[in-house]
Amino acid sequence: xxxxxxxxxxxxxxxxxxxxxxxxxxxxxxxxxxxxxxxxxxxxxxxxxxxxxxxxxxxxxxxxxxxxxxxxxxxxxxxxxxxxxxxxxxxxxxxxxxxxxxxxxxxxxxxxxxx
Numbered sequence: 001x002x003x004x005x006x007x008x009x010x011x012x013x014x015x016x017x018x019x020x021x022x023x024x025x026x027x028x029x030x031x032x033x034x035x036x037x038x039x040x041x042x043x044x045x046x047x048x049x050x051x052x053x054x055x056x057x058x059x060x061x062x063x064x065x066x067x068x069x070x071x072x073x074x075x076x077x078x079x080x081x082x083x084x085x086x087x088x089x090x091x092x093x094x095x096x097x098x099x100x101x102x103x104x105x106x107x108x109x110x111x112x113x114x115x
Contacts, residue, residue, distance in 0.1 A: 004086070004094060008101040011040070011085035012109070018058055019044055023109035031106075033089055033098040040102055041087050055082055 015022040022044055032038040036051040045054030055062055060081035082088040086102065089095050 004097045004101050007086035012105045023106045026106045028103045034095050
């Protein structure tokens, strides 16, 4: 769970920097990390190009799948940035953990802003 928390924290900090007030724009009842329209980035960039456009605006890359991640050439590349920021999952079982962690991050930021 610590890895999930760290990834979401990294993503939330990036959003704090690039999209001030982002947490107020997230519908946590719709939040679903496996949906390109209902995930955090998908919701923030809905109507403006969606998930992939959002990643581009945030300055991070879209993950690379179906590659040998033990390959040294792969390790030297800055791949899977969306996964590293908690915006996508790299293991099927991570989805619900990411959903829960993002809901907590959104709630914490809202509480802090309204505190």
